[in-house]
Amino acid sequence: MLADYQTLDPLQVRIDTHVRYSERADDVEATVIAALPLREGHCVLDVGFGTGSFLRRLGASYELTGVDTSDAALSSASGFSARWADAQDLPFEDRSFDVVTARHMLYHVPDPIRAIAEARRVLRSGGTFAAVVNIFDTTPGLFGLVSGAVSAHGIDVEFDVPVHSGNLPDMVAGVFGNVTVQQHDNALVFDSPAPVIAYAVSCLDGFGVTAEHPLRPSIVDTIATMAEQTPVLRDPKGYVIVTATR
Ligand SMILES: C[S@@+](CC[C@H](N)C(=O)[O-])C[C@H]1O[C@@H](n2cnc3c(N)ncnc32)[C@H](O)[C@@H]1O
Numbered sequence: 273m274l275a276d277y278q279t280l281d282p283l284q285v286r287i288d289t290h291v292r293y294s295e296r297a298d299d300v301e302a303t304v305i306a307a308l309p310l311r312e313g314h315c316v317l318d319v320g321f322g323t324g325s326f327l328r329r330l331g332a333s334y335e336l337t338g339v340d341t342s343d344a345a346l347s348s349a350s351g352f353s354a355r356w357a358d359a360q361d362l363p364f365e366d367r368s369f370d371v372v373t374a375r376h377m378l379y380h381v382p383d384p385i386r387a388i389a390e391a392r393r394v395l396r397s398g399g400t401f402a403a404v405v406n407i408f409d410t411t412p413g414l415f416g417l418v419s420g421a422v423s424a425h426g427i428d429v430e431f432d433v434p435v436h437s438g439n440l441p442d443m444v445a446g447v448f449g450n451v452t453v454q455q456h457d458n459a460l461v462f463d464s465p466a467p468v469i470a471y472a473v474s475c476l477d478g479f480g481v482t483a484e485h486p487l488r489p490s491i492v493d494t495i496a497t498m499a500e501q502t503p504v505l506r507d508p509k510g511y512v513i514v515t516a517t518r
Pocket of ligand 1: 277283319320321322323339340341342345357358359360374375376377380381382
């Protein structure tokens with residue numbers, strides 16, 4: 273699965289779609305915050321902070337640090353200390369943080385176990401690690417729409433989500449020796465094709481169909497046609513919050 277965050281716009285489309293079209297109100301950031309044993313003054317590291325809104329929501333009561341490998345994420349970061357860093361090689365001393373989060377990002381990391389071990393290394397004794405990933409086979413309708421349009425253009429669909437609810441708990445338990453899992457099942461519910469098309473198009477980078485790809489305009493047309501002819505009305509989805517204590 274390619275990680276392409278040259279701009280954060282596609283990520284924002286997906287975040288907005290989940291906020292607006294979830295069957296049950298779904299504020300993932302608030303749910304993660306509620307799962308963390310946060311205390312005033314805690315040092316919090318968010319790995320792969322993306323838009324940075326999670327750290328900004330935590331506010332001034334904490335010492336906030338974010339790392340990301342996307343220049344777009346870094347240049348739009350505000351309200352916390354942001355720096356470029358790979359999750360697999362964190363540029364921090366051992367035992368520097370009380371809480372380390374890795375939300376919807378471990379599936380981009382070539383060696384997720386190394387990233388989890390790095391999170392443990394920089395946690396203080398008693399500190400908490402929390403990772404968020406999707407359930408295996410989340411939003412199958414949207415996946416089928418994008419992969420169908422891409423493969424209809426003769427492009428091999430090499431889309432693999434290597435970290436998901438089925439394997440992350442064992443990875444975390446293997447590093448930390450303990451693990452807790454909270455699963456949140458839900459669905460996206462649409463009443464028209466427009467948001468389905470927008471969401472599907474926002475996923476194309478992950479299928480290797482970047483903004484510069486010569487077939488992209490035609491693939492976008494195919495997505496639109498397919499979404500109109502066979503509407504995706506209700507698409508099951510879910511995520512897990514996997515926590516562990518050092
Ligand atoms: C799907 S976005 C999630 C962003 C944010 N955590 C959220 O949940 O909204 C994945 C983020 O991880 C970042 N990322 C990908 N690989 C990374 C790595 N090896 N180390 C640090 N950040 C990485 C991307 O640049 C992107 O900002």
